[in-house]
Amino acid sequence: MSTLEKNMSLTGEAPQNLNSIQKVGTLVGMFGLFIIVLAGFNISLPNKGLWLTIALISITGGIILYAKGAYQNKLEGIKNDGVWFKSISSRGYLAWIAGIGLTGFYIVLYFFAELLGLGINGGTNTGVIALFDPLSKLLNGNPASQWFVYGTLYTVAILAFGVKFIWKYKHNRYEQSRTVSVMFFQTAFAFMIPELMARLNSDTFSLPYNDLKNMWPLNYYAFDQWRIDQFINAETIGLAFLLFGILSIFVVSPILTYKYGKRWYCSWVCGCGGLAETAGDSFRQLSDKSMSAWKIERWVVHSVLVFSVVMTTAVISTYLGYDATKYWLTKDLFLIGVALFLGLLFAVIWLFKRDELAKDARYGAIGYLVVVLSLIGIHYLSGAELFLFEASKLRSLYGFLIGSIFSGVIGTGFYPIFGNRVWCRMGCPMAAILGMQQRLFSKFRITTNGGQCISCGNCSTYCEMGIDVRAYAQKGENIVRSSCVGCGVCSAVCPRGVLKLENDTMNGRIDSNHILLGNDVDLMEYVNRN
Amino acid sequence: MEHIVIIGNGISGVTTARHIRKLSDKKITIISSETDHFFSRTALMYIYMGHMKYEQTKPYEDYFWKKNRIDLKRGFVKTVNPQQKEVIFEDGDRMNYDKLVIAVGSKSNKFGWPGQDLDAVHGLYSKQDLDAIEQYAPNNNICKRAVIVGGGLIGIELAEMLSTRNIPVTFLVRENSFWNGVLPDGESQMLNRHIKNHHIDLRLGINLKEIISDKNGKARAVIIEETDEELPCDLVGLTAGVSPNVDFLKDSGIELGRGVKVNRFLETNIKDIYAIGDCAEQHEPIGNRRPIEAVWYTGRMMGETLAQTLCGNPFEYNPGHWFNSAKFFDIEYQTYGWVFANKKEHEAHFHWKHEDDTKCITVAYHKGTQEFLGINTFGIRMRHEVFDRWLTEKKEVDYVIQHLSEANFDPEFYRKFENQILNAYNQKSISV
Numbered sequence: 027m028s029t030l031e032k033n034m035s036l037t038g039e040a041p042q043n044l045n046s047i048q049k050v051g052t053l054v055g056m057f058g059l060f061i062i063v064l065a066g067f068n069i070s071l072p073n074k075g076l077w078l079t080i081a082l083i084s085i086t087g088g089i090i091l092y093a094k095g096a097y098q099n100k101l102e103g104i105k106n107d108g109v110w111f112k113s114i115s116s117r118g119y120l121a122w123i124a125g126i127g128l129t130g131f132y133i134v135l136y137f138f139a140e141l142l143g144l145g146i147n148g149g150t151n152t153g154v155i156a157l158f159d160p161l162s163k164l165l166n167g168n169p170a171s172q173w174f175v176y177g178t179l180y181t182v183a184i185l186a187f188g189v190k191f192i193w194k195y196k197h198n199r200y201e202q203s204r205t206v207s208v209m210f211f212q213t214a215f216a217f218m219i220p221e222l223m224a225r226l227n228s229d230t231f232s233l234p235y236n237d238l239k240n241m242w243p244l245n246y247y248a249f250d251q252w253r254i255d256q257f258i259n260a261e262t263i264g265l266a267f268l269l270f271g272i273l274s275i276f277v278v279s280p281i282l283t284y285k286y287g288k289r290w291y292c293s294w295v296c297g298c299g300g301l302a303e304t305a306g307d308s309f310r311q312l313s314d315k316s317m318s319a320w321k322i323e324r325w326v327v328h329s330v331l332v333f334s335v336v337m338t339t340a341v342i343s344t345y346l347g348y349d350a351t352k353y354w355l356t357k358d359l360f361l362i363g364v365a366l367f368l369g370l371l372f373a374v375i376w377l378f379k380r381d382e383l384a385k386d387a388r389y390g391a392i393g394y395l396v397v398v399l400s401l402i403g404i405h406y407l408s409g410a411e412l413f414l415f416e417a418s419k420l421r422s423l424y425g426f427l428i429g430s431i432f433s434g435v436i437g438t439g440f441y442p443i444f445g446n447r448v449w450c451r452m453g454c455p456m457a458a459i460l461g462m463q464q465r466l467f468s469k470f471r472i473t474t475n476g477g478q479c480i481s482c483g484n485c486s487t488y489c490e491m492g493i494d495v496r497a498y499a500q501k502g503e504n505i506v507r508s509s510c511v512g513c514g515v516c517s518a519v520c521p522r523g524v525l526k527l528e529n530d531t532m533n534g535r536i537d538s539n540h541i542l543l544g545n546d547v548d549l550m551e552y553v554n555r556n
Numbered sequence: 557m558e559h560i561v562i563i564g565n566g567i568s569g570v571t572t573a574r575h576i577r578k579l580s581d582k583k584i585t586i587i588s589s590e591t592d593h594f595f596s597r598t599a600l601m602y603i604y605m606g607h608m609k610y611e612q613t614k615p616y617e618d619y620f621w622k623k624n625r626i627d628l629k630r631g632f633v634k635t636v637n638p639q640q641k642e643v644i645f646e647d648g649d650r651m652n653y654d655k656l657v658i659a660v661g662s663k664s665n666k667f668g669w670p671g672q673d674l675d676a677v678h679g680l681y682s683k684q685d686l687d688a689i690e691q692y693a694p695n696n697n698i699c700k701r702a703v704i705v706g707g708g709l710i711g712i713e714l715a716e717m718l719s720t721r722n723i724p725v726t727f728l729v730r731e732n733s734f735w736n737g738v739l740p741d742g743e744s745q746m747l748n749r750h751i752k753n754h755h756i757d758l759r760l761g762i763n764l765k766e767i768i769s770d771k772n773g774k775a776r777a778v779i780i781e782e783t784d785e786e787l788p789c790d791l792v793g794l795t796a797g798v799s800p801n802v803d804f805l806k807d808s809g810i811e812l813g814r815g816v817k818v819n820r821f822l823e824t825n826i827k828d829i830y831a832i833g834d835c836a837e838q839h840e841p842i843g844n845r846r847p848i849e850a851v852w853y854t855g856r857m858m859g860e861t862l863a864q865t866l867c868g869n870p871f872e873y874n875p876g877h878w879f880n881s882a883k884f885f886d887i888e889y890q891t892y893g894w895v896f897a898n899k900k901e902h903e904a905h906f907h908w909k910h911e912d913d914t915k916c917i918t919v920a921y922h923k924g925t926q927e928f929l930g931i932n933t934f935g936i937r938m939r940h941e942v943f944d945r946w947l948t949e950k951k952e953v954d955y956v957i958q959h960l961s962e963a964n965f966d967p968e969f970y971r972k973f974e975n976q977i978l979n980a981y982n983q984k985s986i987s988v
Contacts (some may be wrong), residue, residue: 043722100916101753103886107720108606197886199969316617428769475965476940478881478890480852481567481615482599496615497788518969519607521883523890523937526965545857545941546874549864 047095057090065157066142075160082178086186093190102197104519106488112520114442115308121442129439136430139172163225166224177217180301180393184212187304194307200514200527202292208300216238216297231391233260236267243334244456246429251419253346255352280463287470288460289512296456298449299439302490303513306446310515313445314332319492323509325390325453330428331458332394335425336401339364340417344407358406365402379466382536405432428453447490451509461508469529470512471506471536477544479524485516499524502542506535559583559738560866561643561653563633567852569659569834570594571859572662572866573626579867584625585651589632591683592772593618597661598852600686605720610683634741636808638826653678655866658805658816658824658831659859662798664852665706671767672695675774677792680714687844689717692791696723700791703727703778705764706796707734709882712747716885726757726787728764728780730796740897740918747884749913754885756821766782767792798850813837822862830866832858842875844894851880877947878930879940887914892943893930894915895920903929908980910935910973917977921953928956936973937965957981 061081064071072079097105113120134141143153151159155170158178162170188209195201200435214238223233234253242248248271257258257264281421282290312450313319339361346357380388437449448456464470472495479502490507495516498505504524517525541550559574562569565588586594603820608801621628632646642652664679668670676692678685693699702718704711707729711799715725731737734751736744739814763781770776777788800815811817811825815837833855838847845854857875864871881890895918896903904923909916915935921928928951931943942963946956961974 087652104607106605110609111606134912198562199971200967203969475937476944477853477856477879478940480598480881481596482602483596483608483612483615484599484602487612500615514967521888522881522967523888526937526967528968541860541943542856544853544876544879545860545872547876549861549871550876551873551875552869553860553864 027329036133043137045095047098048092049095049148049220051088051093051095053088054084054091055249058082058084058086058088061156064159066154068143068153071157074157078157078161079171081157082182086182089186090189093193093278097193097196104521104536105194106484106519109308109311115311117312117443125297125440125442128441129435132434132439135172135176138435142172142175144172162221165218165221168224172466173223177221178355180297181212181217183305184297184300185209185245187307188300191307195518198514198518198551201507204289204514207294208296208303211239211295212297212300217539223404230257231258231260233264233267236296238267238270238277240297241271241279241291241456243295243338243459244336244454246334246424246455249338251341251349254345258352279460280467283463284468287468287510287512288457288464289470289510289527289528291460291512292450293513298437298454299447300512302441302446302450306438306441306490309446311445311487312449313447313492315486315494317494320494321386324362324387326452327458327461327509328390328394330432330453332398333424333428334455335368336398337417337420339398341421344417361402361406364457365399368398375462375466382466428455445490445492447492447511450511451491457509457511464510465506465508467532469532469535470506470514470517471528471530472498473522473526473528473530474502474509475522475526477502477542478522479542480522482521484519484521485525488515488519490515495525500542504535504537515526557581557583559585559652560653560655560657561651562586562657562659562663563643564588564659564661564835565591565594565628566597566659566661566833566855567594568661568855568859569657571856572657572659572832572863575713575860575863576856576866577624577626579863579869582867583627585627585629585653586627587631587633587651588632589711592630593621594630595683597681600680600683601717602659604690604717609614625894633804635804636829638809641828644834646939650907650956654828656829657866658802658810658835658939659831659833659855659864660801660804662833662834664794665799666794666798669705669764669766669988671769671775672794674767674769674792675772676790677767677794679794679798679799680710687792689714689793693718693721693723695721699723701787701789702791702793703787703789704793704795705778706794707760707873708795709729709735711793711795712751712884714795715751716754718793719754719756723791724757726759726789727751728762728778728885729758729760730763732761734758734760734855737896738897739932740895740899740905740907742909743916743918743934744897746909746913746916746934747887749888750885759833772843795843798834800837800848802835813847820874821865821870822858822873830862832862843879844918845888853880877944879944887935888937889932890938891930892938892940893928893947895930895932906957906981906984908977910976915973919953919956926954927953928953938963939965950988 051310061077108520110217114124140146142150143155145151151169155172155175158175160173161178162168187204191205192202220235221236224235227233227518234256257268293303343357343361346353346355346360350356372391426505432453433449437453437536440448450549479499481500483496489495490513491511493507495505514525514527517527541553561574562585565586568691569586573586576582576584593614594616595610595613596615597607602608603610603613631649633643634646635644636656637644642650642910644650662681671785676700678688678690680686693702701724703726704714705728707727712725715727718725733741733744734747748758748760765779765781767775768777768779775789775792777786778792779786780824802812802816805812805816809826815835816824816831818824818831818836819839822832822836824831834850836858839848854875858873861873877893879892883889898903902922902924905922906919917936918932920930922972928946959976960977961972964972
């Protein structure tokens, strides 16, 4: 329909043409990236520290310069002009190039790190990884690993694109506040603190790399034996970290989610969310809003959660079994505990909230509970050494399928094709837990403003989680969806001031009035009564 | 089974159909010559601006209609024959109805300007208008300048659209300040400045004389009435309001004024024929409302009401407190109750404007009783529900200003202005 062709040229027609500042920004950024690529070809750069500094500063500076060019002279307001005309943000050619490039990068990173120059069997690093050695030594005292390279680039991306995002939403203090928050948590908690803590490690004392905000089950290796052992061996400090990890799951998170919804984590703290909201912001409109996508989402994300619970239980019970003397918790006690906890949790939900669950959610919940309990039961009664499956195999399968393929290769590599929150929506077990709580026990909701909706569809289009926000807004219904990460963009892009993220009483939070405000009061009362 | 035929698949017709389906099993057919499916007319601008694709302006997925047994018929109705209870299509097709709902909306006003029917002269109302604008103004090479005639809500939308493609826009407004037939001066003048900040060549108090054709019958320039200046352009936007799209009913026997005349039950003079939305004209205006209300919300409410009547539960169209909304480039506007540009005799205004010149409010109240009558708010979102309640409870203006924070609907962490507003209000009260 549009006579405006998707145009590969970066300097194409209005509104997607670049001004000179943006062109310079692109040049500077690409130069930085080029240095890293050169290093990848094993071209030996003298004075690696200097070149790495130049590369990282160029990339950051290039992105920020680009953002300056894009937004500094614009008046405050929504900046979505030409989103569906630009090749990169409308699944055009540039989007496919970017998608393939990112996917390839993740495959190499996860499975062929030696291609990036990782020294094999403690050998010296070469290539890209060697380029990062100086920074790694500066921070944690050791040569870089592929994860250090990834962590550094990840942090740079969140910081630089974070600045871009803040510029873009210069009129919206909610968007700005939460972006500053994810930038802080990524830089301090995910990157600096763990790197610096690694310095404390010695022959007699060592702590695992510990990102305090990275909670189980998002952090699926949180309770692996080697980590637990290291924590226990590190005595007071280690036990404190372990305790904090457990408390965050069972106390801190439920309280915060009750008060603010899952957004406190997903769009204010989480690193995956942080990348999605900053570097991924240009792709939020690509999420699938169809009813069928919602159905798939519910089954997939909850299946991952169940997989994660089974896997973790199996792993823990295995080492509790064969190393029984090392831990105060016995395997039997642990398994019974898990079964009781799940049973109790389920009973409470059933008692108070069963009417609010959709039919398939009820079937799913019952089905999954039966599966998990029977797995524990079979194992417990048969006394078999293994948990029906070999726990270590289950663990590596999970790590491969969910940890690497889903969250990395598909989750991030496919940003330009499926949108920026595919992992959060379809795969993250943490999001599934928080989402269940958000739907059932939370004060959070998105309120619609009386009868003001004009069904334009900006809210749905820019919902990165694929929620059809308009479907609720045009009925005057609150939006209480388990998948909502509270990014606030639906409210920001609404041209009529219809949507507001709020924490308020749980009473009447989920309502579905059939008539919007504004009509004959008798008619509204009549219809709402029936 | 009773067959209800609805002409027009806009918000009025579709709302009627949806509510009939909730209440009954009647056979429902919606006819449209515009598009196969219902889309949000208010979102047309966002397609041109690249915020959304046409697909995303459809509020319901395509399977919705079949699932809810609402038949969709694409076709142009040539006339209606009430004697035979049938609609007759342009291609000769006929369709029988038991009850007919006319929800055909509006067409852009043309006031007899010479050249008004040339190519590249368009309103902005239908999907076809949008397609034409896309054709004549795809970029600033093909469209070196556009002239917009008529300073209302659609005119400013069109100006915003074209400016996103860096097309220079000259905006001719007959009044001496933008939309000042509706907005009080302070607001209207703030918008004048905002429009100019967006690099629109806004010309106030200026009328169109004629549109000049090139040799192919396409507009190439406009001439201005006041100065006889000739402005070369490649697109002329006619946005001087809309009027009911009812010409096809002329010989049908259905009573027409400017629109289809209806009573409070939305019935026309002919049994079993109803009219709703933009094209319906009340015999007597309701309260302060105009007899023809070409607004999204009123179309929706008429649909909700008529569905009850058609399903055996007759309701008069009796809308609640007036409200409306719009967006002027970056400035959101909401209104609740009545604030008149030309104050009624009993009406007084309190106006506050923020120093950044993008936020202001005007509160109207009764000089004598101090009763709160309405509010216009720019750049600050307010709660519909709260103002609806205050209007019903006939709160006094003091109460409203003092409790304004209860009505705030801005996102979290936004700066609040209630204290500033209250201070300004108190100072004003003292000085009076």
